């Protein structure tokens with residue numbers, strides 16, 4: 066099959082993207098609204114960008130009515146956010162936090178999740194996430210207007226929290242101990258259970 070995305074409805078393009086680009090890591094983004102409400106939502110159009118400067122990005126598409134999602138609106142308003150990673154035991158709670166709540170309601174409360182204070186930014190992290198990246202907004206790129214319009218939010222990582230319990234002897238996170246989930250298409254997810262080691266390049 067060969068497809069010209071310009072000929073497809075954006076919903077179809079979305080479905081082809083999310084059913085081919087996988088597994089996708091999940092940024093569980095915590096933000097605080099201008100009125101102080103804690104917000105939490107998962108974003109799987111997410112990746113690390115680089116180490117100089119330490120950066121990552123996530124991509125909140127506009128809502129069907131063309132308005133920005135709360136995570137984007139809050140990150141723009143406060144210039145800060147935290148990206149928490151999602152271990153298997155928190156997968157169901159993560160999914161719950163994708164509910165579209167009003168900006169005055171908190172997904173932390175909905176999913177019964179505890180917060181922990183961040184070290185540098187004023188936005189709390191998810192206490193039970195094994196890894197949290199505290200970020201200051203570096204850049205926001207609006208690539209598309211209106212409903213479904215694509216946005217890129219680039220964060221400069223100003224503090225990293227990595228739970229000691231997931232570290233191996235060399236002081237780095239161990240995939241087995243992290244037990245993170247990735248998103249496939251729709252409601253399908255995966256765990257990093259099937260690994261292989263290619264060894265050194267010949």
Ligand SMILES: Cc1cc2nc3c(=O)[nH]c(=O)nc-3n(C[C@H](O)[C@H](O)[C@H](O)COP(=O)(O)O)c2cc1C
Pocket residue numbers: 091104105106107108109110111124125126127133134135136137159160162163164165166248
């Ligand atoms: C695992 C998962 C990954 C998601 N990834 C994205 C994404 O990359 N971009 C996006 O716009 N929405 C994504 N969503 C949907 C948002 O989480 C959802 O629209 C949420 O209500 C946004 O919340 P907010 O308005 O509080 O930011 C994802 C949902 C799930 C369950």
